[in-house]
Amino acid sequence: MTAPAKRERRPRLETFHTSRDFQQAKKSQTRPQFLQIVAKPDRAARRESKAKSERKLTRVAFRVSRLMEFCTKRELQNQTGHGIYEWPLVVLKELMDNALDACEEAEIAPVISIAVKPGSITIRDNGGGIEAETIKSILDYSIRVSSREAYVSPTRGAQGNALKTILAMGYVLDREREDADGINNEAVGVTFIETRGVKHRIQFRADHVTNQPKITHTITPSRINAGTKITIKWPVELEWIEQQFKQLAESYVWFNPHLTLRGTWHGQQFVKVAATNPNWKKWRPRDPTSAHWYDQTRLQRYLSAHVARDRDLGRNRTVREFIAEFRGLSGTAVQRKVLEDVGCSHQSLAQFFGVERVNRTGIAKLLASMCKHTKPVAPKHLGIIGAEHLKHRFLAAGGNAETFKYEKRMGVTSEGIPYVIEFAFGLHQSGLTQGAAASRKFITGANWSVGINNPFRAFGSTGEGLENTLAKVRANAGQPVICALHLASAYVQYADRGKSSIILTDDADQLDD
Ligand SMILES: Nc1ncnc2c1ncn2[C@@H]1O[C@H](COP(=O)(O)OP(=O)(O)OP(=O)(O)O)[C@@H](O)[C@H]1O
Ligand SMILES: [Mg+2]
Incomplete structure (x- = not known):
């Protein structure tokens, strides 16, 4: 009988997942000598060695044309100071401002009509018309063109940028439209400018590689000889912004006693207001600057x-x-x-x-x-909207006559800039009855233009803004109050190109009162 073969002692297999565990095991006295080790390198070590073997990225400086600033949603939002959902309001505001400035430049009481149809926004004025040369320059996106920018004067337009952004909006909206590919590479934006007997068809698209504007400009005869008619083709629905759009349009009448305004929405009239004073005196763009x-x-x-x-x-x-x-x-x-x-x-x-x-x-x-050798201009020459006109609008908006209050401040800043601040305030009729309460109507603006949102975001020694001041007097958004605040100034500084926020100097501290 042979002795049973001695059972071979097999080494124990152990796996260590980190090199630290392995090092500890090696040092440990309790581990058998013949330990077989299958160790995986730890993650950090693996990453390190992989990184060593990978090629480094050599960054190059890509040249991006400034012209691109008009061709993407993000850039246009920056340019206008408003999100894409507010763009129909931006179009309305900028075209209204241009129309009013043009009528005042031609020294004619403005008669403006607005027509919103499915797929388009049209604004027509009775001003002096746009020169063909100006239209050509507007289509050159490497320059800005303005008859207002270099002058210091109380006008609505100030930078020579608005029309360029508006011409690009239809294209960007069209491109943003979800289609089968997610992005519409065939997007175009079309605008018609009819003025001085010529119809300009402007088609805006962008180069798909460089994102630079590619513009096609064609002209045909037009029956529009007086004033300007601008039609922006709008490739997306406008219904959701209908109320805000109508309110913004109507607000223009508050700050412009000389304005006759008509507006239709899909053929239905939503505003028809005759000028309370077609001969209203204000500083006009053709008045010499001081x-x-x-x-x-x-x-x-x-x-x-x-x-x-x-x-x-x-x-x-x-x-x-x-x-x-x-x-x-x-x-x-x-x-x-x-x-x-x-x-x-x-x-x-x-x-x-x-x-x-x-x-x-x-x-x-x-x-x-x-x-x-010249006298400074007294603030009253800038133009005063006046209590009478503002009360007229207040009553038309459903305000209660007994509660109506009007305040006016005039002065000259330490820089020599004259200003007039007017404030009208009162309760809505529904605020005095038990009926369904109306929410606040709040109209703010500068130099006879209306802010899409309150442009007086920060002022006074505390920099707290108009909203906080109104909250202190219990006039916040839920209250049935109607108020209008207007600043006329020979020089208004905006914080952004979209003119959505006004920079007020410490001279305007009195707004706090
Ligand atoms: N309806 C119009 N009638 C006559 N001229 C106009 C009209 N709209 C625009 N223009 C001319 O085109 C120029 C460019 O208009 P745009 O709105 O782009 O700039 P702006 O009004 O000067 O400044 P901002 O960018 O602040 O609006 C104006 O300065 C004006 O000379
Ligand atoms: Mg303008």
């Missing part, structure tokens, strides 16, 4: 705009011709005094401005002398 409204930077900007335009047109103007356009400087005697003070009689504007570098000293002297 030297007192400029500081050195603004005067330099205004001078450079003239010099550049003259250069483009191959013209030359003298300093005398330049100063003659300012308020109080149309007489030759006073012009001579200014030119002598500055020592630039007979000098051309381009020479005076500086050929190699800006003549800052000369510009400072010119500004000081123009201010010395």
Whole structure:
């Protein structure tokens, strides 16, 4: 009988998932000598070695054209200061502002009509019409074009940007539309501008690689000879914004006693208001601007705009011709005094401005002398909407006559900028009865334009904004109150290109009261 074979002792198999466990096991006295180890490297170590073997990314600086700023939803939202859902309101506001400015520029009482149809928004005015040259420049997205930007004056338009954004909106909305591919690469935006006997068809699309605007501009004859008619093709439904759109349109009548406004929504009339005062006096775009409204930077900007335009047109103007356009400087005697003070009689504007570098000293002297020889503009000349007109609108909106209050403040800021603040306030009839309460009607705006949302977001020493101030007097959104706040100012600074938020200096602290 043979002795049973000695049972072979098989080494125990152990698996260690981290190198730390393995190292500990190796050190441990209790582990058998013949330990067979199958160890997986830990995750961090694996990542480290993988990263070592991978090629590094060499970043390159891609050139992105600024023109792209008009072709995507995100960029257009930045440009306008409003989300995509508010764009129909942006179109209304910007086209109303342009129409009103154009009528005032032509010194005609504005008669404006709005027509919303399925697939389009149309606004027509009785102003002086848009020059073909201006339309051409609006279609050049590498420049901004404005008859208001360089001047310091109380106008609605201020930057020469609005029409460019509006022409692009239809395209961006069309592109955003969900279709089979998720993105509509064939998207287009179409706008018609009819003015001075010509119909301009403007088709906006973007290059699919560079995202730069690609514009097709065709012209045909039009029967519109007076004023301007602009139709924006709108590729998405507008029903959900109907109430806000109608309210915004109607709000324009509050701040413009000279405006006659008609509006239809899918053929149904929603506003028909005749001007309470077609001859209402206010500062108009053709009234000369005052030297007192400029500081050195603004005067330099205004001078450079003239010099550049003259250069483009191959013209030359003298300093005398330049100063003659300012308020109080149309007489030759006073012009001579200014030119002598500055020592630039007979000098051309381009020479005076500086050929190699800006003549800052000369510009400072010119500004000081123009201010010395002219009177500042009294705030009342900006234009006062007045208690009577505001009460008229208040009553038409269902306000209770006994509760109506009107306040007006006029002044000049430390920078020499005149302003008028008007505030109308009262209870809605329903606030005095037990009937269904109306919610607050709140109209705010600056320089006879209406804010889509309250543009007075921050003011006063606390910077708390109009909403907080109204909450203190129990006039928050749920209350049946009607209030209107308007600021007229020779110079309004906006925080954004969409003009949705106004920067108020500490001079406007009184708004707190
Ligand atoms: N309805 C119109 N009638 C006559 N001219 C117009 C009309 N709409 C626009 N324009 C001209 O086109 C220019 C460009 O208009 P746009 O709205 O883009 O800029 P803006 O009004 O100058 O400034 P903002 O960007 O602040 O509105 C205006 O400055 C004006 O000269
Ligand atoms: Mg404008």
